[in-house]
Amino acid sequence: MKKSVTVDRDKCVHCGMCIRDCIVNCLRFDDEKIPGYTPDGSEKCVACQHCFAVCPTGALSFGGKNPADSCDAGYGDSGELLRLIQSRRSVRFFREQDIPAETMDKLIAMLAFPPRGGNADSLHFSIVGTAEKMRALAQFTRETIQAMDKGSPVIEFCRDNYNKGIDFIYRGAPSLVAVSVNKARAVAGCENADPIIALSYLDLYAQSLGLGTLWSDCTLTVANALPGVKAKLKIPAGFELNYVMLLGLPAVKYKRTVQREPANVNII
Ligand SMILES: Cc1cc2nc3c(=O)[nH]c(=O)nc-3n(C[C@H](O)[C@H](O)[C@H](O)COP(=O)(O)O)c2cc1C
Incomplete structure (x- = not known):
């Protein structure tokens, strides 16, 4: 700007x-x-x-x-926000349907707002935006894994799941967001926080728009292990892949919030 x-x-x-x-x-x-x-x-x-x-x-x-x-600043309803935080679930079943274009536009517009250390322009978001593109990525990943002799434990775990008919990497999601960080642009010490904060905001906002999301360590690990897969994410030069979130219209509905044990807190 x-x-x-x-x-x-x-x-x-x-x-x-x-x-x-x-x-x-x-x-x-x-x-x-x-x-x-x-x-x-x-x-x-x-x-x-x-x-x-x-x-x-x-x-x-x-x-x-x-x-x-500008909009007038507003901080929303704290009760509704807490209910969203409590209701948000990791979704592992998705409808085979593209995210509606207007919903995708809202997600993309939101991504300009999560805070970054020093307000640095440190992040890039690679979005696989359609079910068709995701199917192609999933097929390429599967073929790459099946052509390998033996991979890391995560790769072997994914191969076992393929044999059971489960794609543990993409879960049939019609979309994914991969966040990458430019460490030279990020404020020192904020390189890992900036991308995770952005995805955390995306997680909650997406669920408020009726989408399901999944933080996917498995997808991240596979993309880092398979250069051909990572190349498909078209991460710009100077940026490093930091995290991946799957998203799409959910094919599962959660009726109630979970009940967690209290967090570990030490008040000093
Ligand atoms: C950083 C992170 C990585 C995760 N990676 C995976 C994953 O690779 N596969 C998966 O099925 N779930 C993954 N999850 C989902 C967690 O298993 C899930 O958040 C946890 O079981 C609690 O369920 P909830 O998110 O519905 O509250 C991940 C969650 C986080 C926060």
């Missing part, structure tokens, strides 16, 4: 909230108490848009964005 801060002088109330909320101190008042970048502000700016979001009057535009085009 283009980094720029412009302020509507008529709307600015000179409260300084934008300056105070800036994580990298890249804003300051000018002589007329109008906020703008410091001399090295645009260099330091991480484009988090806190200045834009916090401005009480919508006076500040970031990157040419019009504050009127």
Whole structure:
């Protein structure tokens, strides 16, 4: 995103909230108490848009964005959110049907919003978007495994499951999302958190849209073990595969939430 801060002088109330909320101190008042970048502000700016979001009057535009085009900030219903978290299940049976295009568009639009350390542009999402493309990927994977002499325990486990008529790798899902990370772009220490946070948001949002999801260690391990399979995900140069989630319309319906033992918590 283009980094720029412009302020509507008529709307600015000179409260300084934008300056105070800036994580990298890249804003300051000018002589007329109008906020703008410091001399090295645009260099330091991480484009988090806190200045834009916090401005009480919508006076500040970031990157040419019009504050009127934003939604009013809202935090939803905590009870409904908890019910979603409790109701979300790992889905292992899917309808052989593409995810509707408008649902896919919503998922893709959401992926711009999960937080990343330092607001870095660290992630890439490879989406296998149709049941037909998934069938082709599943067939290629199966043929690759069947042509191998002997693989790792996970590969042998998948081969055994093929023999039992089960595709443990893709589960018949009509879609998958593979998240990869560019470690040079990620803030040091955030390389593993950024992709998992993004998929966690996707997990909950997808389930709220009526989709089933499966975090799939098996798919990840197989993609890492078989370069031909990983190549099909078209991960751009400089990015490393981090995790894979299967998704699609579920062919199983859970009637009630599970009842977990309390989490291990230590209050200090
Ligand atoms: C990081 C991660 C990797 C997982 N990998 C697999 C997998 O490869 N295959 C599978 O069937 N389930 C996988 N699961 C699903 C877990 O088995 C599941 O989350 C757990 O049994 C609890 O069930 P629930 O998600 O429905 O609450 C994975 C879950 C997570 C969080």
